[in-house]
Amino acid sequence: MxxxxxxxxxxxxxxxxxxxxxxxxxxxxxxxxxxxxxxxxxxxxxxxxxxxxxxxxxxxxxxxxxxxxxxxxxxxxxxxxxxxxxxxxxxxxxxxxxxxxxxxxxxxxxxxxxxxxKPPKNLSGKLFRTLSPVSVYHNNPPNGFRQWDLSPVGQPNSPFENEPEVWKRLVFENLRSKYMMVYGEPYEGDFEIEVFPGSVKSKMFRIKRNNKTGEYTKVRAWEFEFRMRGEKRFLRVAYDLGLGMRNAHGFGMIGVV
The missing domain is CATH 3.30.70.1890 (Alpha-Beta Plaits)
Known part of the structure; x- marks a missing residue:
């Protein structure tokens, strides 16, 4: 809700x-x-x-x-x-x-x-837009990077060969973990997400300050329009809890266009 x-x-x-x-x-x-x-x-x-x-x-x-x-x-x-x-x-x-x-x-x-x-009854196939930027990060990226904020359309300096596919996989894994928390059982169905490249915008944020060093944790997140397809309860989790990570900080909320 x-x-x-x-x-x-x-x-x-x-x-x-x-x-x-x-x-x-x-x-x-x-x-x-x-x-x-x-x-x-x-x-x-x-x-x-x-x-x-x-x-x-x-x-x-x-x-x-x-x-x-x-x-x-x-x-x-x-x-x-x-x-x-x-x-x-x-x-x-x-x-x-x-x-x-x-x-x-x-x-x-x-x-x-x-x-x-209350959420819309049918979410699969609808056109969505982000109501807050989506944050997806990898804690162990290749090429020696300590952490990497992934883009749904890729970045020129990406350590990943196919960053958009890694982004989709992490979004799916994150939603599956949320589904387990909500329903107490694993999600075994399919999930598709299609991001429209022409709508993608990014921004850098500071979200947390290290009390010892005084430095901020910087996050790059993305806004975009997209479509999702999957089972009703699974997409409801995305609607109720958001896409990606750091949702309670104002990241990953979605809305039907």
Missing amino acids: RLNLTLHFERPFLIPYNYPRYLYSFLIHAISLADEEVAERVHNNKRDIKFVASKLLPVGEVKRTRDGLLVESGTVRLYVGSPEVTLLRGIFEGLRLGTGKLHLKGQRLLHFEAELE
């Missing part, structure tokens, strides 16, 4: 270019206000059901600045998806309890509206 949020902050509101770590902290803090146990479970248990978040979508006029997008109205839209209704309820209740107290990079939440949305 999906929680469609309209968030009203003090005007004007700055959407940082490197929004993921601020967005993640904001949502985890909201959950903790409603249920600290659930927030700790989401934050610390890598094998437990999570959520996926869209990027912050501005409402009204926007001005591009050095640090981010300045939204004159102070209003942004945010979508959060999860198969775990308790988790979505925790976000809603935490926002309610935190109105006037919660901050996103020092910017105070004034009030919000929320609507619960």
